[in-house]
Amino acid sequence: MTLEIETPALLFSATSLILLAYTNRFLTVATIVRGLKDTYEKEESKIILLEIKNLNLRLTLIRYMQLFGVCSLFLSVFAMLLLFIEQSLFALYFFGFSLLGLLISLGxxxxxxSISVEALRVHLSGIIKKNPID
Structure with missing residues (x-):
């Protein structure tokens, strides 16, 4: 199997957009955490504490999503460098690892x-119980 230099380059735009989306998620969750922290300091609530715990897990996942996304981009660039210096076999392996990193990041x-959707459903369930939709 041969690998052309254009193939790893295809990941640039996709990975860049994914990393931008991950950064936006991080900033949104960080803003929510700051607001909930202020609320928790005013009124200590078990529900708010659970929400903060949930958001902490999400922040950790986002950090790893970013890590594997950046690793994917790095390995893709390294594969291109290897192709440039005519090391096709090593380039193929590094590009394969790049794809694996991207798969892990997407997973x-x-x-x-999924965690975010479940948290939103919990919030909506209280409203739906008070105001049933028929």
């Missing part, structure tokens, strides 16, 4: 989204 992203 973590799915996990983080």
């Amino acid at each position: 973590l992203s799915f996990w983080e989204i």
Whole structure:
């Protein structure tokens, strides 16, 4: 199997957009955490503490999503360098590891989204119980 230099380059735009989305998620969650921390300091609530714990897990997942996304981009660039110096076999392996890093990053992203959706459903369940939708 041969690998052309354009193939790893295809990951640049996709990975860059994914990393931007991850950064936006991080900033949003960080803002929510700061607000909840202030609220918790005013009125210590078990529910707020659980929300903060949930958000802490999400921040950890986002950090690992970013880590594996950056590793994927780095390995893709390194594969291009190896192709440039005509080390095709090593380039192929590094590009494979790059794809693996991207898969791990996307898997973590799915996990983080699942946690977020479940948290939103818990919030909505209280409203729906008070105001049933028929």
